[in-house]
């Protein structure tokens with residue numbers, strides 16, 4: 067392949083950051099220009115890191131009037147692990163989280179990978195447009211391989227950026243709200259869209275089959291775990307959306323702080339304290355410096371009390387809604403069936419266009 071991609075992380079981040087600001091302005095003017103696809107692997111329950119980092123942003127964008135697709139990426143679960151675990155339960159748990167935080171199924175299409183054969187079939191032509199060298203260089207693939215402690219790379223782990231491109235392109239999404247770690251994937255999707263167009267051409271003034279999807283970087287910083295390190299279920303430092311108020315209080319009691327009773331917001335020098343201040347700020351809609359000033363000499367105890375109370379208050383309606391949803395499995399399967407049927411209709415249409423471009427309609 068002639069234009070084998072070399073991903074340059076810094077250039078890509080700078081470009082995407084600048085472009086994200088322009089896109090936000092455009093969304094205010096004309097949300098109908100955009101279609102969003104985003105998603106999560108159903109590997110465990112969502113926590114406040116997801117909530118403040120990505121979920122609330124999705125609700126905001128869907129509420130702004132953008133046609134939004136949210137993928138429960140069940141097939142992607144097997145990229146770096148041997149089995150699927152209690153997948154059914156996890157898919158429904160993710161769905162409950164989505165609905166509880168305010169994604170409205172009348173506005174947002176929520177669907178599962180494994181239910182959309184035509185999406186998965188796009189893998190085949192797309193795989194022919196990617197080189198093994200560029201996939202091996204993909205920083206996210208590398209990072210995931212490193213995380214699996216010597217596990218050999220499976221064919222699916224190597225090619226999952228191609229699968230992810232199919233996720234984005236099957237519905238012709240032109241906007242993908244992502245964290246910076248996902249930028250290489252987006253670059254790959256853009257390259258595949260372009261190569262498909264170059265290889266299979268089109269009638270003179272027809273539009274390409276696939277748009278060039280762009281990243282929308284979310285502005286809010288990362289929420290760390292209660293010990294000040296990266297939030298991760300296996301470290302027990304997360305607060306899941308499904309936890310009770312008591313469980314939340316107990317966990318925050320064990321959070322790491324420091325000996326200085328005067329509370330400040332100083333992420334570089336006091337990461338643990340500042341992270342708690344930030345959580346309280348997000349939960350109360352204030353700025354972190356104002357939260358720290360308000361606490362003054364309240365010490366770690368005062369800080370934890372504020373985090374507990376404000377977070378529990380903030381999460382209470384979501385938790386109540388989640389409990390209602392858990393009691394109504396028939397509604398949940400209906401939401402998923404509707405989402406899958408809408409996604410599938412679009413996937414069938416796109417695959418048709420692809421096969422037409424490839425002259426494979428018989």
Ligand code: TRP
Pocket residue numbers: 103104105106107137139142230233234242
């Ligand atoms: N990789 C994402 C995650 O691990 C999930 C995902 C799958 C996704 N396909 C996607 C995200 C397409 C954005 C676009 O959570």
